[in-house]
Amino acid sequence: MVWFLVFLVWWCGASAIPSPAAGGSYIWKCPKILQQPVVECTCDMPHTLRCIGDRSSMPIISRTLRSPNSPSVSLLDCTVQNVSIITGPLLEGVSLHGLVISSGEIREVSQAAFKGLGSPLQALGLPNNKLTSVPIIALRFLPELDRLDLSSNKLKNLDINSFKGLKNLSFIDVSNNIISRIAPYTFTKLQNLKMLRLRGNKLKLSVIMKLNPMSYIEEIDLSENLLVGPLEPKTFPRMDSLRDLQLSHNLISSIKLGALEGLTNLTALSLHHNQIDVIEDHAFIHLAMLLVLDLSHNRIVAVSGASLAHLNKLTDLNLSNNYLRALTADLISPLKSLNILKLNDNDISIIASDALRNITIIKQLSLSDNPLNCDCSLQDFSNWLNNSPLSKKDKESAVCATPPSLENGLLIEIASENLICGEDEQENEAPPMMSALKNKISLKEFKYDGDTVVLIWKIEEEGIPYSCDAIYVYEEQFLSEVLVESTPLKCNSSSLERPYVS
Numbered sequence: 001m002v003w004f005l006v007f008l009v010w011w012c013g014a015s016a017i018p019s020p021a022a023g024g025s026y027i028w029k030c031p032k033i034l035q036q037p038v039v040e041c042t043c044d045m046p047h048t049l050r051c052i053g054d055r056s057s058m059p060i061i062s063r064t065l066r067s068p069n070s071p072s073v074s075l076l077d078c079t080v081q082n083v084s085i086i087t088g089p090l091l092e093g094v095s096l097h098g099l100v101i102s103s104g105e106i107r108e109v110s111q112a113a114f115k116g117l118g119s120p121l122q123a124l125g126l127p128n129n130k131l132t133s134v135p136i137i138a139l140r141f142l143p144e145l146d147r148l149d150l151s152s153n154k155l156k157n158l159d160i161n162s163f164k165g166l167k168n169l170s171f172i173d174v175s176n177n178i179i180s181r182i183a184p185y186t187f188t189k190l191q192n193l194k195m196l197r198l199r200g201n202k203l204k205l206s207v208i209m210k211l212n213p214m215s216y217i218e219e220i221d222l223s224e225n226l227l228v229g230p231l232e233p234k235t236f237p238r239m240d241s242l243r244d245l246q247l248s249h250n251l252i253s254s255i256k257l258g259a260l261e262g263l264t265n266l267t268a269l270s271l272h273h274n275q276i277d278v279i280e281d282h283a284f285i286h287l288a289m290l291l292v293l294d295l296s297h298n299r300i301v302a303v304s305g306a307s308l309a310h311l312n313k314l315t316d317l318n319l320s321n322n323y324l325r326a327l328t329a330d331l332i333s334p335l336k337s338l339n340i341l342k343l344n345d346n347d348i349s350i351i352a353s354d355a356l357r358n359i360t361i362i363k364q365l366s367l368s369d370n371p372l373n374c375d376c377s378l379q380d381f382s383n384w385l386n387n388s389p390l391s392k393k394d395k396e397s398a399v400c401a402t403p404p405s406l407e408n409g410l411l412i413e414i415a416s417e418n419l420i421c422g423e424d425e426q427e428n429e430a431p432p433m434m435s436a437l438k439n440k441i442s443l444k445e446f447k448y449d450g451d452t453v454v455l456i457w458k459i460e461e462e463g464i465p466y467s468c469d470a471i472y473v474y475e476e477q478f479l480s481e482v483l484v485e486s487t488p489l490k491c492n493s494s495s496l497e498r499p500y501v502s
């Protein structure tokens with residue numbers, strides 16, 4: 001269970017645990033609890049007791065741990081079968097730092113479940129159960145709780161009372177529930193809250209936007225939710241201490257000018273597996289502290305010169321699995337601190353001769369699965385690559401797709417004099433995507449009245465069915481094409497009366 005790793009790391013810092021070094025001859029022994037088929041406990045590390053049992057196992061565990069001779073246990077992790085209600089008091093008089101109870105079935109926690117524990121509990125986990133709301137009344141007995149894990153339950157909403165009185169909470173994990181609503185003030189009074197895991201719920205951007213500012217929080221995971229639409233300046237409330245924001249596996253569509261203006265101290269932003277096609281100029285003007293940016297698995301066709309401006313500190317950029325077509329100096333030049341650049345699985349055929357000229361501290365660059373056109377325009381890049389400090393693997397990631405004579409050749413193995421222009425003119429006439437469509441679609445009419453462009457396409461029968469997604473407008477700038485506009489457009493040949501000409 002992932003939760004435990006976190007738990008145990010935190011554990012190392014706890015000073016209350018007697019250690020052999022501090023205690024001289026003290027050697028910790030695992031308490032013996034074995035009463036088959038009712039309960040069986042083991043210790044895989046000191047002070048950590050893991051038990052598997054049925055509904056009558058808790059009183060046995062409790063009795064053993066309460067006895068004066070029992071070795072001290074810090075973390076008790078119980079898997080109890082056939083239990084849908086935790087009744088209490090469960091562990092009266094037992095001193096623990098952390099308690100985890102999973103049954104797969106727990107729907108309810110009785111009000112007195114955690115009453116009378118021998119010492120204040122600091123971590124509670126009830127993951128993998130069927131709770132539909134935070135058992136707030138039961139939690140009243142745990143005012144010093146630091147970590148709460150309610151992941152993989154059936155929580156629907158969080159509201160202002162969900163964590164009432166739990167002022168010491170620094171970590172909340174409610175991942176993998178079905179949360180769709182969070183009241184704006186839910187976390188406002190949790191002044192120690194540092195980490196909030198909301199992954200795998202049903203949250204929309206409109207809910208996030210309305211949350212109150214949180215000045216203390218450092219890390220939020222909102223991956224795998226229903227975040228749909230652009231990232232705008234006010235999409236997130238102000239969070240001055242936020243360092244790490246995870247938004248992967250959502251449906252975010254673009255990054256607007258001045259996005260996330262309230263997150264000025266953000267150092268890591270993860271946006272992989274979204275549907276981002278456009279990053280507006282100066283999108284990151286408020287995010288100048290970013291070190292790590294993951295934009296992989298999106299629909300980015302081009303990054304304009306100013307899109308990545310202000311990211312002077314960025315060390316790690318992942319743009320793999322997009323639709324980039326060229327690598328230009330434009331993209332790279334704002335990134336003065338870049339160490340790692342991932343560009344694998346794009347449509348890059350062109351690398352401008354000056355693209356990497358100013359990049360001095362790059363350590364990793366991956367270009368695999370791009371259709372490089374290995375002509376004379378790649379000579380400078382080829383030289384750069386040969387003399388770069390990149391690993392052999394990275395150097396070998398640049399593979400030619402064209403011209404046919406160099407197909408599948410490693411760029412670093414091709415002598416400069418073999419990177420030539422002018423022999424395969426016809427190869428370069430149409431981009432690869434268009435040549436695949438050559439016999440299916442053709443431009444029938446073109447009109448421009450100084451203001452509007454009208455394009456009429458003829459589509460042959462073998463081109464049907466088709467659908468369209470968006471109109472991209474590019475501007476040709478020397479070697480590269482720069483995306484200047486993207487407009488969503490929905491069409492589907494199945495729903496058109498005359499699908500042939502559209």
Ligand SMILES: *[C@@H]1O[C@H](CO)[C@@H](O)[C@H](O)[C@H]1NC(C)=O
Pocket residue numbers: 081082
């Ligand atoms: C307990 O649950 C298991 C499956 O989890 C089931 O096979 C068993 O019959 C249940 N026992 C009782 C007493 O309900």
Ligand SMILES: *[C@@H]1O[C@H](CO)[C@@H](O)[C@H](O)[C@H]1NC(C)=O
Pocket residue numbers: 144167168
């Ligand atoms: C809980 O918070 C209070 C005040 O907010 C503080 O005095 C106390 O030390 C904290 N307890 C723990 C275990 O951190």
Ligand SMILES: *[C@@H]1O[C@H](CO)[C@@H](O)[C@H](O)[C@H]1NC(C)=O
Pocket residue numbers: 240241264265
């Ligand atoms: C956030 O950044 C500002 C400067 O931009 C700084 O003054 C402030 O201390 C930072 N806040 C935190 C909590 O790190």
Ligand SMILES: *[C@@H]1O[C@H](CO)[C@@H](O)[C@H](O)[C@H]1NC(C)=O
Pocket residue numbers: 272294296316317318340342
């Ligand atoms: C993107 O690249 C970084 C390393 O630069 C890596 O840590 C991260 O996992 C990658 N993202 C995905 C989705 O693979």
Ligand SMILES: *[C@@H]1O[C@H](CO)[C@@H](O)[C@H](O)[C@H]1NC(C)=O
Pocket residue numbers: 329333354355357358
């Ligand atoms: C490289 O850096 C120099 C000096 O900072 C600058 O004048 C030049 O425009 C840069 N070239 C590119 C391609 O970014």
Ligand SMILES: *[C@@H]1O[C@H](CO)[C@@H](O)[C@H](O)[C@H]1NC(C)=O
Pocket residue numbers: 466467492493494495
């Ligand atoms: C187009 O419409 C048909 C029928 O309505 C549907 O089955 C198909 O998935 C649609 N295609 C796209 C790409 O949306």
